[in-house]
Amino acid sequence: QQQVKQSPQSLIVQKGGIPIINCAYENTAFDYFPWYQQFPGKGPALLIAIRPDVSEKKEGRFTISFNKSAKQFSLHIMDSQPGDSATYFCAANRGSARQLTFGSGTQLTVLP
Amino acid sequence: DAGVIQSPRHEVTEMGQEVTLRCKPISGHDYLFWYRQTMMRGLELLIYFNNNVPIDDSGMPEDRFSAKMPNASFSTLKIQPSEPRDSAVYFCASSQTGLNTEAFFGQGTRLTVV
Numbered sequence: 001q002q003q004v005k006q007s008p009q010s011l012i013v014q015k016g017g018i019p020i021i022n023c024a025y026e027n028t029a030f031d032y033f034p035w036y037q038q039f040p041g042k043g044p045a046l047l048i049a050i051r052p053d054v055s056e057k058k059e060g061r062f063t064i065s066f067n068k069s070a071k072q073f074s075l076h077i078m079d080s081q082p083g084d085s086a087t088y089f090c091a092a093n094r095g096s097a098r099q100l101t102f103g104s105g106t107q108l109t110v111l112p
Numbered sequence: 113d114a115g116v117i118q119s120p121r122h123e124v125t126e127m128g129q130e131v132t133l134r135c136k137p138i139s140g141h142d143y144l145f146w147y148r149q150t151m152m153r154g155l156e157l158l159i160y161f162n163n164n165v166p167i168d169d170s171g172m173p174e175d176r177f178s179a180k181m182p183n184a185s186f187s188t189l190k191i192q193p194s195e196p197r198d199s200a201v202y203f204c205a206s207s208q209t210g211l212n213t214e215a216f217f218g219q220g221t222r223l224t225v226v
Contacts, residue, residue, distance in 0.1 A: 034214075043116070043203050043217030044155070089155065098143050098207065099168060100215060102155040 004092050006103025013080055014111050021075045021106045023090035028071070030092040034100070035064065035075050038087045047088070048075075080110045116218035118204050124224045130192040133221045135204030136185055145205040145215060146179055146189050155203075161187065194225045 005024045013019045023033075034049035050057045050064040050073065057064045061078040077084055090103040117136040125131050137144050145160040159169040164181045172179070176195070181187040191198055201222050205215040 032211075041219070043205070043219050045217065046214045049214075095211070098162070099145065099157045099160055101157075104154045 004090060004101050004103045006090050006106060008106060009104070010107045010109075012109045012111065015081060017080050017110070019077050019080055019084075019108055019110070021088055021090070021108070022072065023074065023103050024070075024072045025092050026071065027092070027094065029094040030101075031095060032093050033064070033066065033073050034091050035062075036089045036091060036102075038089065038105075044089055077108075080108075082110045082112050084108060085110050116204055116206050116216050118202075118218035118221050120221060121219065122222045122224075124226065125194055127195055127225055128193045129225075130190065131194045131198075131223060131225075133189040133202050133204075133223070135187045135189070135218060137187070137204070137206030138216055139185070141206035141208045141216075142184070143207045143209070143215075144181060144187050145207075146187070147203040147205065147217075149201045149203060149220070150199075158189070191223075194223075196225045199223055199225050 007022050011019050031052055035047045036044035037047045038044040048059045048062045048064055050066050052068045055066050063076040066073045085108055088106045088108055091100040093100050116138055119134045142163050146158040148156050148158055156171055158171045159179045160167055161181045177191055179189045201220045203217050203220045205217040207213050207215045
């Protein structure tokens with residue numbers, strides 16, 4: 001099962017809020033879980049990534065939480081800003097396989 | 113490096129016409145991917161190459177789609193004949209050998225088939 005399920009489809013928060021985007025996967029062979037950020041008219045760009053040997057990774061205001069037993073991972077954006085308004089995609093791949101399987105995307109709007 | 117370069121940025125064509133999308137990967141990258149993005153299906157991998165050789169084309173929707181990579185710095189995705197349901201944004205991405213290395217995406221080609 002290659003699918004990665006992402007929720008919610010859209011999310012609106014006030015500036016300073018903490019939006020949380022969730023993803024779940026079935027394939028236990030997945031061992032790399034990146035998040036991509038996409039602005040309108042642009043291609044996706046890597047935001048942060050995690051491997052399943054750690055439960056959390058922080059980079060600036062962005063945090064990935066990973067629950068291996070539940071096969072779930074989530075993105076938290078601390079102190080969200082209007083400039084964070086974008087579409088966020090979770091993804092997964094395994095070992096030497098090069099192709100990423102993407103979630104369906106979450107359109108985040110941060111209100112000023 | 114200027115990143116992954118795709119052309120054209122926008123393409124409008126009539127049903128039945130041939131469409132060719134172009135991609136220049138980042139120099140030194142040995143993997144190249146073609147993705148299609150639509151509202152209904154999200155980001156789908158169509159095909160990817162390693163060292164100019166197609167590795168997995170299982171995502172290519174049908175025989176109307178073909179992709180080539182004649183050298184390390186150029187790839188094309190061709191649709192012949194095009195249909196309205198092919199309307200989407202097509203992304204090219206590249207990465208280099210190494211476990212779980214980052215894929216860099218181009219800005220995409222927005223294709224509209226009328």
